[in-house]
Amino acid sequence: MNELSVNHLLGIKYLNKKDIQLIFETADHFKEVINRPIKKVPSLRDITIANLFFENSTRTKLSFELAEKRLSADVINFSSAQSSVKKGETLVDTVNNILSMKVDMVVMRHPNPGAGVFLSKHINASIINAGDGAHEHPTQALLDSYSIREKLGEVKGKKVVIVGDILHSRVALSNIFALQLQGAEVMVCGPKTLIPKYIDKLGVKVETDLKKALNWCDVANMLRVQNERMDISYFPSTREYSQQFGVTKSLLDNIGKEIIIMHPGPINRGVEITSDVADSKQAIILDQVQNGVAVRMAVIYLLASKIKQ
Amino acid sequence: MSQKVLLNAKEVNIILHRLACQLIEKHDDFSNTVLIGLQPKGIFLANRLAKILKEDYKIKEIKLGQLDITFYRDDFRRREKPLEANTTEINVLVEDKNIVFIDDVLYTGRSIRAALTAIQSFGRPNEIELLALIDRRFSRHLPIQPDYRGRQVDVINNEKVKVNWSEQDKEDSVYLIEK
Numbered sequence: 001m002n003e004l005s006v007n008h009l010l011g012i013k014y015l016n017k018k019d020i021q022l023i024f025e026t027a028d029h030f031k032e033v034i035n036r037p038i039k040k041v042p043s044l045r046d047i048t049i050a051n052l053f054f055e056n057s058t059r060t061k062l063s064f065e066l067a068e069k070r071l072s073a074d075v076i077n078f079s080s081a082q083s084s085v086k087k088g089e090t091l092v093d094t095v096n097n098i099l100s101m102k103v104d105m106v107v108m109r110h111p112n113p114g115a116g117v118f119l120s121k122h123i124n125a126s127i128i129n130a131g132d133g134a135h136e137h138p139t140q141a142l143l144d145s146y147s148i149r150e151k152l153g154e155v156k157g158k159k160v161v162i163v164g165d166i167l168h169s170r171v172a173l174s175n176i177f178a179l180q181l182q183g184a185e186v187m188v189c190g191p192k193t194l195i196p197k198y199i200d201k202l203g204v205k206v207e208t209d210l211k212k213a214l215n216w217c218d219v220a221n222m223l224r225v226q227n228e229r230m231d232i233s234y235f236p237s238t239r240e241y242s243q244q245f246g247v248t249k250s251l252l253d254n255i256g257k258e259i260i261i262m263h264p265g266p267i268n269r270g271v272e273i274t275s276d277v278a279d280s281k282q283a284i285i286l287d288q289v290q291n292g293v294a295v296r297m298a299v300i301y302l303l304a305s306k307i308k309q
Numbered sequence: 310m311s312q313k314v315l316l317n318a319k320e321v322n323i324i325l326h327r328l329a330c331q332l333i334e335k336h337d338d339f340s341n342t343v344l345i346g347l348q349p350k351g352i353f354l355a356n357r358l359a360k361i362l363k364e365d366y367k368i369k370e371i372k373l374g375q376l377d378i379t380f381y382r383d384d385f386r387r388r389e390k391p392l393e394a395n396t397t398e399i400n401v402l403v404e405d406k407n408i409v410f411i412d413d414v415l416y417t418g419r420s421i422r423a424a425l426t427a428i429q430s431f432g433r434p435n436e437i438e439l440l441a442l443i444d445r446r447f448s449r450h451l452p453i454q455p456d457y458r459g460r461q462v463d464v465i466n467n468e469k470v471k472v473n474w475s476e477q478d479k480e481d482s483v484y485l486i487e488k
Contacts, residue, residue, distance in 0.1 A: 029394040033380065038430035041380035071380075305386060 004302050008127040010116045011136035012177035020181060024146055026298035027291070034070060034293055044073040047304050050103045052095065053130070054080040054110045059265050059289065060130050060140070064107050067296035073304075076103070091115065092122045099125055104307050105300070108132075126303045134168050134229065140264050141174035143295040145182060147288045148219055151260055156183035161213045163245060164223035164272050167194045168230070171223060171264045176202055189213040190245060193234040194225075210245050214255050221262040222247060222272045242271045249276045260284055315443070315462060315470070316483040324459040325354075328440060329361045331457050332409065339368050341435070342407045347424055348377040348395035351412035353474040354442055358411065372406075374399035381423035397427075404432035409457075413472040415441035418453035443470050443483060 004019050033041055049068045053061055061077075068075045078098065089097075095106060105126040108116055113135035120127050131137040148155050160179050166172045166188045179186050180203060187205040188195055200206055207213045214220060225241065235241045247261065261273070261283040269275045277283060316324070336342040339362070346355025352375045362368040379394040410424055421439060428434065442459035448466075464470060464485065471484045 026394060029377070029379075029396070032397055033430075036430050037432060040430070042426065043380045043382075043385050046386070301380075305392070307386060 003306060007303070007306055008116070008120050008129075009138050009299055009303065010120060010127065010129045012138045012141050012174045012181070013136065015138075015181070017181050020142065020145070020178065023142060023295065023298045023302065024149060026302060027146055027294045030070075030297040030301070031291070031294040034290075034297075040070050040072060042072045043301060044068070044071040044304050047071075047104045047307070048074040048076070048102060049105045049107060049300070050076050050078060050098050051130075052078045052098070052106060052108045052110075054091075054108070054115075055131070057109055057130070059292070060109065060137075063289070063292040064128075064130060064139075064296055067293050067300055068107075070293070071297055071300060071304075073105075073300070076101075091119065095119060095123055099123055105304065126307060128299060128303065131170050133170065134173075135170050136174045136177075137170040137264075138174050138178075139292070139296050139299060140171050141178040142299070143288055143292040144171075144175055144221060144262060144264070145178050146295050147262065147284055147291050148184075148260070150287070150291065151284055152218065155179065158184045158219060159187070159217045160184050160219045160221060161187040161189050161207070161217040162221045162223060163189045163210065163213065163247070165194045165225045165234075166190050166199065166223070167196050167234075168226040169223050171221075175221060176204055187213055187216060191235050191241070210247070211251065211255075214247070214251065214259060217259055219260045219262060220247065221264070223264065224266060224268055224272060238271055246270070246272055246274065247277050248274045249280070252277060252282065258282060262288060264288070311487045312471075313485045314482060315485050316460060318475075318481040321442075321481040321483065324442070325357055325361055326365070328442075328457055328459060329358055329366060332358070332362070332440070333366060333368070335438075336407065336409075339371055341405075342409065343372040343374055343399075343401055343403060343434075344409050344411055345399070345424075345428070346373070346375045347410060347412040347420060348375055348379075348397070350414075350472060350474075351375075351410075353476055354413050354440075354472075355411040356476075357474070358440075372401045374401060376410075376424055376427055378420055378423040378427050381427040383419060383423065399431050402432060403428060403434045405435045408434045408437045410437060410439045412439075412441050414443045414445065414470050415439070415453075415455055415458075416445050416448055416470075418449045418451035421453050422451055442472060445470060 002022050107128045107130050109130040110132050113133035115132045116129035162172050176186050189207045263285045344355050346352035359371040359373050375398045377395040377397045379392045438456040440457040441455040444458040444461045445464045467488050469486045473482045475481050
């Protein structure tokens with residue numbers, strides 16, 4: 001059987017097309033598993049995984065923890081708020097201390113871009129990046145593509161627009177890499193101030209008119225405005241933002257075709273997406289969450305199978 | 310690499326009919342029975358037996374499933390290459406049913422051990438039996454024996470039993486292959 005070309009999942013950037021295909025095929029099997037009466041398999045009984053969250057997270061942390069438990073791995077959790085990081089310990093020291101307790105795999109979220117790559121050079125364990133600053137969030141991009149594949153049959157040839165705060169978004173960058181690897185066309189749409197300069201060099205289209213973007217696409221992935229990462233004001237007011245870049249029911253009704261609405265969560269209802277759109281049939285937001293567990297199980301399983309005894 | 314024919318198409322066919330009759334003896338009209346083919350090769354045998362039971366012995370309804378044991382194996386991370394999973398399809402409730410596991414070759418018994426664990430994810434069966442087309446004697450690592458066996462063979466360690474099905478290979482046959 002094929003195996004992943006990498007020993008860590010640090011970003012989509014490091015994967016190839018075959019890796020993504022393998023992850024999706026494995027996730028198909030795990031999706032069947034998590035819909036059984038007993039949703040657990042014993043594959044990873046001898047693996048211990050540490051979830052290190054140096055930044056807040058609800059969905060991703062729960063999703064990873066559930067995926068790990070459904071594979072029967074032992075799980076330890078760590079969040080920086082209650083830890084010795086506050087006492088001045090370095091990242092490598094913190095992680096090495098945890099690894100000396102015989103941990104095989106690390107799932108890490110960190111506010112600094114490249115934290116995962118840095119760690120992979122200093123420690124001896126498989127690392128899964130669960131989001132590093134505004135850099136990458138590979139499992140989110142994988143589950144987004146997996147959800148598109150599930151809904152539309154394939155990702156190849158589909159037109160996907162990513163709307164909103166592209167500048168501060170790790171989901172956007174990972175999604176661009178993942179979608180392009182699979183042969184989809186990608187557009188980003190948002191206020192000019194929230195679109196990074198030279199993003200067109202990645203081969204994506206740039207649009208500042210939401211209506212035009214929605215007319216063009218098959219799938220719209222709506223991102224949250226990350227106020228917590230904004231040190232200056234990027235647009236005049238939330239009200240103005242939602243008028244220009246918020247998806248509403250009437251906007252969708254007027255484009256003459258049914259497009260799929262995605263959102264990585266957490267949703268700010270009434271800002272980037274109205275409640276009636278978020279709860280409509282076009283929105284596959286909750287499917288994304290369910291697929292997240294299956295995709296993360298696949299990633300953990302495939303990486304764990306590369307850890308030799 | 311030398312190979313020897315253990316069973317040809319005609320012999321396979323006779324054995325399948327005999328196994329079908331033995332199943333009928335125990336399971337009557339199959340109303341409370343589920344046949345479970347074990348992935349990957351056991352499903353061909355299970356499908357074939359179901360077909361014979363329906364067409365030649367007029368059993369009205371056969372409940373058939375396929376079970377993949379990849380995630381339940383005990384050799385995860387002990388192999389060079391990762392294990393490839395197959396589809397599991399069990400669309401019937403196994404609770405209180407009589408289950409018959411169906412596999413082509415019974416060798417160490419480890420797959421059956423995994424299957425016994427795997428099936429519990431779908432409920433608590435009343436009884437589980439095992440049907441194997443080829444039973445390799447003296448090679449078990451676990452105390453597992455078949456309830457129905459097609460042919461018992463003695464195979465030494467550097468030999469392999471290969472079962473071919475016309476659905477996938479060219480013909481129905483069983484070979485003994487020297488590795």
